[in-house]
Every structure is written in C-alpha cells, then in structure tokens.
Amino acid sequence: MAEMPAASGLDLELRADLADAFGEKEPATPIPTSAPVARRKPIRQAAADIASSPVRTVAVACRQHTAVTLAVTARGLVRRRATGSQIIEETADWQFPDAVAPWVHVG
Numbered sequence: 001m002a003e004m005p006a007a008s009g010l011d012l013e014l015r016a017d018l019a020d021a022f023g024e025k026e027p028a029t030p031i032p033t034s035a036p037v038a039r040r041k042p043i044r045q046a047a048a049d050i051a052s053s054p055v056r057t058v059a060v061a062c063r064q065h066t067a068v069t070l071a072v073t074a075r076g077l078v079r080r081r082a083t084g085s086q087i088i089e090e091t092a093d094w095q096f097p098d099a100v101a102p103w104v105h106v107g
Helices: 007-021 037-049
Strands: 066-073 076-083 086-093
Antiparallel strands (some): 076 086
16 A cells, blocks of 8 residues: 655645746745744734734645555455545456466466
C-alpha cells in the first residue's frame, strides 16, 4: 500500500499549485509556525485593536485524498475508489477462457 504524504509535503504541493494557477513565481501564501502562548497573547490583543478593511475575496483551497483498493474476490476483480464521501466500485467478473494458454503445460 502506498504511503500517504506528510502534511507538510501536501502543503508545499498545494502552495506550488496555487502559485501556478495565479501565475506567480513564488507562492504568496503564509507558512504557519508555532509560538509560545506568552508571545501569542499580546499579538492577538494588538491585532484585535487594528481596524480591518472589508474582505473582498476569500479563496478556499484543499486537497482531497483519493483511495483506490483492488481486491481478488470470488466474483472477480473488484476496484473500489473512495473520493471524499463517494465510493465507486467496479467489478471484472471471472470468465472461462476459450482455450488454455500454452504456458500452462510447460514445466
């Protein structure tokens, strides 16, 4: 099974995709960093005092992970794809061959 990429890897990919979409060479999105609580509190108080201008545009972007599973079952090969809350299942039923493959009798 393939490993899911780390969140930081997805963030970098998303930033690069946004930069491509808006024709920017370097993405202009902030990178969050953690700070101690003692440092965050005065910054939040100062930010609350600043008058903000009305929001003109809000962009929401996210990546949605898609999982694909392939299984050998009694009814045939089953491929199940999960995208968000949607699940799509496709089945290739077992069939009897018209002739036996030549390599079956070798060895």
